[in-house]
């Protein structure tokens with residue numbers, strides 16, 4: 001049976017939950033972030049909370065390959081870091097986890113580079129599929 005890791009994501013700055021119960025992707029609460037497109041349009045994006053699932057629903061028309069500015073919808077801090085994606089050279093964004101640790105994702109839409117760092121493996125919510 002395949003295990004799926006479901007992320008419970010918080011803002012690394014204000015610690016506010018970034019989960020949105022009202023928008024579900026694949027039957028899970030989604031991760032909601034503010035975005036800024038390359039042509040400076042602002043909107044929101046919902047990401048699938050299942051680790052290694054890359055389904056997303058932006059409310060702006062975004063081209064594949066565009067680098068998004070990612071911000072916390074609560075404190076509006078920029079979540080991009082100085083760390084550069086090893087695959088495509090775009091900045092990586094940092095998201096905290098409610099259980100401790102963090103997840104880092106590439107800010108380029110369509111680039112699937114990401115990694116997960118858990119302080120405690122047991123604290124990830126795992127559900128059997």
Ligand SMILES: [Zn+2]
Pocket residue numbers: 011012013014015016072073074075076077
């Ligand atoms: Zn915040």
Ligand SMILES: [Zn+2]
Pocket residue numbers: 085086087088089090106107108111112113
């Ligand atoms: Zn990348």
